[in-house]
Amino acid sequence: MSEKVLMPNENREISKTPGHWVLAQLGKKVLRPGGKELTQKMLKGLNITANDNVVEFAPGMGYTARLCLLQSPKTYTAIEQNEQAAAIVRAYLNGESQTCRVGNAQNTGLDNAVATVVYGEAMLTMQSDTRKNEIIAEAGRILAAGGRYAIHELCITPDGINDDNKRLIQKEVTEAIQHPAKPITPSEWKKLMQDNGFEIEFEAIAPMHLLEPKRMIGDEGFWGFFKIAKNILTKPKARKRVLGMRKVFRKHNKNLSAITLVAKKKS
Ligand SMILES: C[S@@+](CC[C@H](N)C(=O)[O-])C[C@H]1O[C@@H](n2cnc3c(N)ncnc32)[C@H](O)[C@@H]1O
Structure with a gap:
């Protein structure tokens, strides 16, 4: 892909740019909290084959x-809100x-009922309660009976955490990423899915290590990490944002995790 491709939110003041686009502008490709490993678990749970009609929310x-397309699904349809991101995804598509x-x-x-598989990563956390519910309901509407739906999101642990702590984490994450973020507990994520007619078939949790060097090397590869690190070192405003986000993720390390759920639409 050409280096000249416009990145999402590229012309926006960096201090106000949503965290995921700051990271994308620095060269980060993996923008979900559980990294490549949790994505792979999610995809294994979805078991996409050449018979599937797949819809991805927010690619x-x-x-x-790209991982999904390796399984040669019958159809692949992505729904992405950001025009620049959609253009980047289109460059990977064929036919x-x-x-x-x-x-x-x-x-x-x-x-x-056009889809047999729907999934979306790191896109529900940033929605209000009402919007989370609308998106999960939409997944249910476009899925055929028995279809699979997977999510990969940020969660707050443990399930019994008190409301004040939960609200503090939501507030500090929102401030750090400069975008509304409302991570919820594993039980709350499961309930949202169940209330919309899904049966949970698989779940996995991973540490929220999005900005930890070891995870970044695993996710982006050594050269990808090197490029991001170089950009962080040479772009002081972006560096401030990355360090601000990492500080909050580290502060709440014990209560922040990534979760994937794979569920089946009940017949
Ligand atoms: C944190 S990024 C995650 C991107 C990708 N799923 C990943 O995990 O690397 C959030 C993505 O959600 C998209 N998005 C947010 N709300 C959306 C919505 N209601 N419908 C479609 N896309 C949405 C954003 O444009 C962005 O691409």
Whole structure:
């Protein structure tokens, strides 16, 4: 891909740019909290085959799109809100059966029961309670009975955490990433899925190490990490944002995790 591709939010003041786009501008491709490893567990749970019609919500830089396409699904449709991100994802697609539309996951415009698999990563956490519910309901609407739906999101642990602590974490994460963020507990994520007609089939948790060097090398490869580190060192405003985010993630390390859930739409 050409170096000249416009990155999402590239022209925005960096101190106000949502954290995921700051990281993308620095060269980070993996923007989900559990990294490549949790994504791979999610994909294993989804077991995508050549018979599947897959819909991905919010593909971002297209990292999981590429892994999914390796399984040669019958169709692949992505719904991405950000135009620049959608253009980046389109560069990975081939033929009429693979498309990426600019749109909203809560209102995809797709027909009922067109998909056998739906997944979305690091995109529900940033929504309000109402919007989370709308997006999960939309996944249910576009899935055929028995279809699989997977999420990979930030969660707050343990389930019994008191409300004040939970609200403090949500507030500090929101401030650090400069975008509303409302991570919820594993039980709350599961309940949201169950209330929308899904049966949980698989779950896994991973530490929230998005900005820890070991995870970054694992996710981005050595050269990818090197490029990001060089950008961080040479761009002081972006560095301030990255360090600010990492500080909050570290402060709440014991209560912040990544979760993936793979669920089946009940018949
Ligand atoms: C943190 S990034 C995650 C990107 C990618 N899924 C990943 O894990 O690397 C959040 C993505 O969600 C997209 N997004 C947020 N709300 C959305 C919505 N309602 N419908 C579609 N895309 C949305 C953003 O444009 C962005 O690409």
